[in-house]
Amino acid sequence: MKKPVLCIAFLVGAIVAWGQDILISDKNIRFIEYTGFPEGSSAWDDIGYNPIENGVYVGITNHRDKVALYVYSPEKDDMQFKGFISDLSYLRPFQWQAKIHTKFVAGNDGNMYFATDGGESREEYLMDHPKGYGGGFMMKWDPLQQKLTNLGMGLQYESFKDIDIDPESGKLYAITYPQVHFLIYDPKTNGLKDFGRLGSGHVPRVMFTDQWGNCYYVDWRQRLIKYEKSLDKLVFAPTSLPSFRGTPGEHIITGITAFAKDEIKGIIYLLTYGAKIIAFYPRQNGIGKVEDLGGVFDIAGKESWNYYVPNLNVGLNGKLYYFIGGHGIYAKKDRTLFMEFDPQLRTRKILFDYPSSVIVEATGSNTRDKEGNLYFAGKKSVPRNEGNKKSMLAESGDSPTIPFLVKFNPDKKVQ
Secondary structure (H helix, E strand, C coil): HHHHHHHHHHHHHHHHHHHHHCCCCCEEEEEEEECCCCCCCCCCEEEEEECCCEEEEEEEECCCCCCCEEEEEEEEEEEEEEEEEECCCCCHHCCCCCCCCCCCCEEECCEEEEEEECCCCHHHCCCCCCCCCCHHHHHEEECCCCCCEEECCCCCEEEEEEEEECCCCCEEEEEEEECCCEEEEEEEEEEEEEEEEECCCCCCCCCCCCCCCCCEEEECCCCCEEEEEEEEEEEEEEECHHHHHHHCHHHCCCCCCEEEECCCCCCEEEEEECCEEEEEEECCCCCCCEEEEEEEEEEECCCCCCCCCEEECCCCCCCEEEEECCEEEECCEEEEEEEEECCCCCEEEEEEEECCCCCCCEEEEECCCCCEEEEEEEEEEHHHHHHCCCCCCCCCCCCCEEEEEEECCCCCCCC
16 A cells, blocks of 8 residues: 555655646736836836835936835835935935935844935046036935935945945945945944945946855955954955856956845855856855856856846745846847746746846845745836836936836745
8 A cells, every 4th residue: 555655645746846836927926116206217226125114125216316215015015105315315406316226225223224326427427527426325214204314425426336234233334436445334423434446447336245244245356355344354255256268357347246145044146247146155254165056047058158137036945036138138139037046956947038028127136025025126128209208218228118116926926
């Protein structure tokens, strides 16, 4: 009687595994609209999750002079328009900010932190002009008081490309553009420390922290740089992060495009501009181990560096999820692929294949709510004659774009 039992058990297991393999459908993913800002064209890395509030934050820009703050409540399934950054923080006209490029980070105090960016030509070419760009500001949003506080400017004429936070001390880490200065700001004392330039020409733009609150960045050689709290100094990795042989220099020095943390396993997954998936095992002291997991995509059994992936999330199932496409760089011409990557098996699977009219690009790192829902800042292309006449083109310049929030759950339906 044992053999039939084993056969039945095997068959049931196979059916369950098979069922799990095909369960992911369009019911597992939603595109949620933003309201109140028809001029909005896109979001960048400016998305984040507040576990205390259970809210997803996104900043939407018109690529000119308006940035709208939105908060999505998973419990209420409600997208709320909180207002424009310039109005909420009482910025004067000459202090204009074109977008938020940094992610939103949650402090242990329940507040959300981010910083602003120039994001258009007045920043880069007229930085010392009265109508040019004065510099970016660090901001704090208090969800209890529904209040935005301007914490002040970083460096004159410099914008912010990314920030992160040490949850223990509440200090903010930041990287600036175009001179790539690494800054640490203490909101409690209003103290600002400049660690100098970490790059030139290109800005990697993505930073992240480990479980001890140490902060990581990448220099122009694609070496990991760690701010080690206990030493109050920068520690440089001896070698560059993995890259494909023959990868052009500009795709190496631009560094990390996205990250996601598997806190259970103690792994931080990284995506590089050269299309590598990396498992990083941080240590409290020194630089941790780096493991090359291969490329983000392979075609006909061949991996390549020429893919653009400025987004990454890890599910409760331990698998990685990301969109390939944007800025004119696609794995499949004019189409965006939504991928699942299994770090243990190192296998990739295309879950969805979208035309650019449905989704042309997605951004955002490490944004997951307590129910295991993953979030990305998406946008779609529309014909020029259908775009809002007041809206600016997306930075890729291909066509006008309309932004939306992507909500995905690999384990259950979200619609």
